[in-house]
Amino acid sequence: MIEVRNVYFTYPGGVEALRNINLTIDRGEFTAIMGENGAGKTTLIKMFNGLLKPSRGCVLVDGIDTREASVAELSRKVGIVFQNPEHQLFAETIEEEIAFALRNFGFPEDEVARRIDSILKFTGLERYRGSSPFMLSGGEKKRLALASILVFDPDYLVLDEPTIGQDPEQKDKLLQFLVEVNRRGKTVIMVTHDVEFVAECKPRVILMRKGEIIADGSADKILVDENLMKSTSLLPPQISAFASKLNLHRPGCTILNVDDAFRILVDLYIGG
């Protein structure tokens, strides 16, 4: 469980990035943190593995205060995949890139080899095994960055803008993949602007604006609330906006994506 209690954070330059954040993310939850640029989303996730320590208040990860543990200890539990893979790729081969975290965390060599094999298969990067990370396309680099975190199997998987630069096919794979990881009991937290992607996952949604949490609830409550979304420079998914205009949402079944719309329309025509 990640508990954020009355957290304030001010950057050394004097920019107040977080204001009185209170938040509990349980184990096994699937959460999306959304909001306009500069709302404090990335600052917030950097609190989860202790890269940033609160100026006031505290953050507890499984009961451990982040001020009292090293970033390495916390990262073993909370794996953060950064937005731009170019900020982390450095090794000569893809294998080495993936092994980096495993070696840092002191995994035995046979375990390292076994895990690399399985993650390469899983992410479809197997054929690049021995090539340089810098040869990969943008989307592949992004997957490699994800693989390099996933490989040590953290309890909490935190992703910063995972869909940027991914084509629809890769997004779809990522979606299935995150759902699968979550189904296996991992906590998934993603920071994203991609409402259509969130509409497919239907996670818990936390909306942020100017360093504060302005809404926290299920996707089908928050994503369709046009005024709320607009207040932090987002828009509901197109199909939800369309359904709102036609008054198609039903209690217990909000239209967030094409499948939802299809179900309701079929009901309407066949049932009516």
Place this chain on the structure above:
Amino acid sequence: MLSFLEVFRFRRRDSPLHRLDPRVKALYLLVMSVISIVYYSLAAMFTIFISTIPLIAVAKVYKEWIRSLRGALFLASMIIFVNMLAGYLSGGFSLTMDVVSYAFSMGLRFLTFTSVFSIFFLTTTPEDLSLALEKLGVPYDYCFAFTSAIRFVPDLALEIQTVIDAQRSRGLELEKGNIIRRIRNYIPILIPVFIRSFTRSIELAEAMEARGYGASERRTSIYELYMKHSDYAIVAILLCVLALSILLRIYANWY
């Protein structure tokens, strides 16, 4: 961790010193440097150092000034120490008052340089600096390279921090191990930073070419430098001060 790079971040402010023509400020830099070199007594050095403080007040840059002085303090104390040591060894293992005062004035000379250069760089925008260099006959390509290097320092600092964060999130512990291990720990930081810098400069070059960089032989500037009456007045004062201090040094044997 990267706070020392803050020194390079120019903050736009307004003061009589900021509005001064950069060439006049460059002359100030030159005059002060010459004076600090021809004089060497502790009293003279102290006077020169104190004379820079009102300018800091006028330019309203105390905080940054204090920060650069603090940065220079270590080197200044090294200079004092080495001078004393040399005086002690050459003076037959005794420390005379002269040696001590000379050592301190050398330390102070360094702080004076720091102060004068701070005044210059804290009150001159990179664009002004580039214009001034151009007026002094430096080719525009070099001026541009110089100013863009300064301009990208804050971006670079931010980027280094992000890379450090990303690698620490993969379990990298920079402070772990013996000295060799610690140096090796920086490889995962340096490689992404270098590669990003190369990519960035190529992108910058392409973006500039797309906007017509180098398309015309004779480029013009939006801003031109003009010397105002006040600028000329200050040039006159500076030259008088320079002449007077050199005359006093030579004929009155002040030091």
